[in-house]
Amino acid sequence: MNATRAREGLTAGVRGLAVGSSALTTSIVLFVLAVVSIAVIPLGVGVFTTPSALLKVRAHADTRRKLAQKWSGVRIGSAYRPIPCRPGPLEEVRRCAALLRDPATWHDLRWLLVDMTAGGVLALLPATLLAYLGYGWVLALGVWRPIADAGGDWFLFIHITSQGSAFAAAALGTAMFVLGLFVNPALLRAHFRLVGAVLAPSREAELAQRVDRLTETRHDAVDTSAAELRRIERDLHDGAQARLVAMGMNLGTIEALVETDPAQAKKLLAMARASSAEALTELRDLVRGIHPPVLAERGLADAIKALALRLPVPTEVSVDLPERARAEAPVESAAYFAVSEVLTNAVKHAAADSIWVDLSYAAGALRVSVGDNGRGGATSGAGGGLSGVERRLGTFDGVLAVSSPAGGPTLVTLEIPCALS
Amino acid sequence: MRVVLAEDLFLLRDGLVRMLEAFDFEILAAVESGPELSRALAELEPDVAIVDVRLPPSHTDEGLQCALAARRARPGLPVLVLSQHVEQLYARELLADGTGGVGYLLKDRVFDAAQFVDAVRRVAGGGTAMDPQVIQQLLSRKARDEPLGRLTPRELEVMELMAQGRSNAAIAERLVVTERAIAKHTSNIFAKLGLPVSDDDNRRVLAVLAYLDRG
Numbered sequence: 158m159n160a161t162r163a164r165e166g167l168t169a170g171v172r173g174l175a176v177g178s179s180a181l182t183t184s185i186v187l188f189v190l191a192v193v194s195i196a197v198i199p200l201g202v203g204v205f206t207t208p209s210a211l212l213k214v215r216a217h218a219d220t221r222r223k224l225a226q227k228w229s230g231v232r233i234g235s236a237y238r239p240i241p242c243r244p245g246p247l248e249e250v251r252r253c254a255a256l257l258r259d260p261a262t263w264h265d266l267r268w269l270l271v272d273m274t275a276g277g278v279l280a281l282l283p284a285t286l287l288a289y290l291g292y293g294w295v296l297a298l299g300v301w302r303p304i305a306d307a308g309g310d311w312f313l314f315i316h317i318t319s320q321g322s323a324f325a326a327a328a329l330g331t332a333m334f335v336l337g338l339f340v341n342p343a344l345l346r347a348h349f350r351l352v353g354a355v356l357a358p359s360r361e362a363e364l365a366q367r368v369d370r371l372t373e374t375r376h377d378a379v380d381t382s383a384a385e386l387r388r389i390e391r392d393l394h395d396g397a398q399a400r401l402v403a404m405g406m407n408l409g410t411i412e413a414l415v416e417t418d419p420a421q422a423k424k425l426l427a428m429a430r431a432s433s434a435e436a437l438t439e440l441r442d443l444v445r446g447i448h449p450p451v452l453a454e455r456g457l458a459d460a461i462k463a464l465a466l467r468l469p470v471p472t473e474v475s476v477d478l479p480e481r482a483r484a485e486a487p488v489e490s491a492a493y494f495a496v497s498e499v500l501t502n503a504v505k506h507a508a509a510d511s512i513w514v515d516l517s518y519a520a521g522a523l524r525v526s527v528g529d530n531g532r533g534g535a536t537s538g539a540g541g542g543l544s545g546v547e548r549r550l551g552t553f554d555g556v557l558a559v560s561s562p563a564g565g566p567t568l569v570t571l572e573i574p575c576a577l578s
Numbered sequence: 579m580r581v582v583l584a585e586d587l588f589l590l591r592d593g594l595v596r597m598l599e600a601f602d603f604e605i606l607a608a609v610e611s612g613p614e615l616s617r618a619l620a621e622l623e624p625d626v627a628i629v630d631v632r633l634p635p636s637h638t639d640e641g642l643q644c645a646l647a648a649r650r651a652r653p654g655l656p657v658l659v660l661s662q663h664v665e666q667l668y669a670r671e672l673l674a675d676g677t678g679g680v681g682y683l684l685k686d687r688v689f690d691a692a693q694f695v696d697a698v699r700r701v702a703g704g705g706t707a708m709d710p711q712v713i714q715q716l717l718s719r720k721a722r723d724e725p726l727g728r729l730t731p732r733e734l735e736v737m738e739l740m741a742q743g744r745s746n747a748a749i750a751e752r753l754v755v756t757e758r759a760i761a762k763h764t765s766n767i768f769a770k771l772g773l774p775v776s777d778d779d780n781r782r783v784l785a786v787l788a789y790l791d792r793g
């Protein structure tokens with residue numbers, strides 16, 4: 158047995174003890190609270206206490222979900238329906254009804270029952286295995302005597318009646334401890350699996366949740382693309398198109414003037430050429446805004462490198478992608494514009510003097526991290542520039558995570574599930 | 579001067595052929611795709627190649643890749659790359675081997691025939707011809723930093739033209755001053771930037787670009 162295994166076994170014991178005690182205290186208290194609250198709904202009082210009790214249950218369950226992910230890598234899904242929060246005199250009643258109609262609520266309560274029994278025992282088992290060591294040696298070091306005087310007691314299957322049996326108990330306790338070091342991580346994982354089995358939403362609930370999310374992101378996608386089309390139309394109409402019209406008019410005048418007033422015609426020709434150059438510049442900018450040429454030609458990695466070269470703040474780009482691998486064009490485009498937005502934010506608001514971008518692909522997802530050493534304080538909350546990025550990534554099931562404590566540094570990570578070709 | 583030309587748009591290709599022929603260039607081949615370009619560059623030994631970045635069949639940066647490959651096969655082969663847009667990334671790749679005879683221009687620079695032909699000749703002669711847009715991007719990015727910030731506006735102007743690949747005489751003509759004045763400006767610029775003075779046009783441009791490139 159190596160040191161890492163031993164440490165894992167011990168840690169699992171301590172964690173099991175923490176989870177087990179919470180199962181045997183918090184879970185029982187919350188279950189009683191919730192059931193009593195529901196029971197007194199007919200009296201009217203329950204209507205006001207039930208929502209808060211059930212929300213506490215949810216928080217308790219969410220804590221356990223987090224621990225499962227953090228300690229044992231067990232992912233437990235959750236599918237709570239949104240709670241209505243329209244203000245009004247009937248608000249509490251509505252909330253109460255919505256909570257009671259949500260199947261997830263009943264899953265939670267069922268879980269509390271399991272948690273205070275089998276789940277709690279399973280969670281305490283790792284700590285118990287470790288505790289036998291201490292108990293065995295305490296017996297062997299003299300405590301066996303009063304016990305034997307009182308008629309003996311059982312240490313597992315050993316009847317404590319003499320120093321010899323006490324030593325046997327100590328040996329057995331040591332064996333249990335060593336066994337615990339080996340099996341504890343698995344036992345803790347088993348507990349979280351059990352939690353998952355009881356608490357995870359049903360397939361229908363998960364599907365319903367997914368449909369909701371898809372509907373929402375589809376709305377966003379439609380809205381954004383409509384806005385995008387309007388912008389392009391406006392830019393073409395006010396920009397390049399207008400310039401070409403002006404150019405045509407100039408050329409018409411030139412045609413009329415070329416023989417009678419060559420000097421004036423020459424001046425107009427120069428203007429026409431300038432107009433055509435401006436129209437080209439505008440078209441070029443427009444194209445860059447729709448689908449940047451480098452992105453089309455080279456793909457995401459080089460497009461981001463090219464972007465970094467244009468920033469006023471020194472920006473380092475590191476890429477860990479298979480050579481010449483490309484994601485689908487819409488995914489690349491979404492990632493590019495998201496990164497572009499994040500970089501623009503960093504330049505504008507962070508007051509950073511160095512920025513780095515990390516591009517990698519792992520576990521079926523493209524991941525881009527953008528970090529800066531600026532003043533921090535960026536949020537992904539509603540209304541901010543980052544929430545727009547988040548919504549656009551949502552269309553591709555992508556996610557955005559922001560870590561930006563006041564005082565910095567800021568780290569924005571975005572992930573888009575996709576295949577590379 | 580013998581030219582190989584690659585451009586997939588018929589109108590532009592035809593226009594370039596006519597224009598270059600009017601300025602006494604000899605067109606060895608005018609092709610429209612990457613593979614044809616590679617073959618022409620390998621077989622025809624032109625004095626200069628004029629290449630569009632985006633070419634069939636892939637319609638990505640095939641032209642640029644062909645040009646870079648041809649320069650690896652025949653170091654110093656003068657290549658002028660034309661593009662619908664300019665990217666520092668591509669400019670760096672062209673300048674990466676540190677030898678001259680490269681150019682990177684926006685396609686609409688052909689509107690001004692005299693200047694365009696001048697650029698082709700410069701590249702064929704082993705000089706550089708960088709698009710003003712590339713230079714401006716670099717200058718605007720670095721102007722905040724020392725020691726570029728110490729340059730006077732006039733010196734910045736001179737440096738911009740110098741970085742495009744122009745000789746002192748051409749800069750003097752452009753800014754309507756004497757060549758001696760420009761020589762004074764350039765030695766000031768080199769002094770401020772801490773670059774060793776050199777008479778070699780090409781090397782000084784590369785030195786400037788390399789300096790700008792250092793970020």
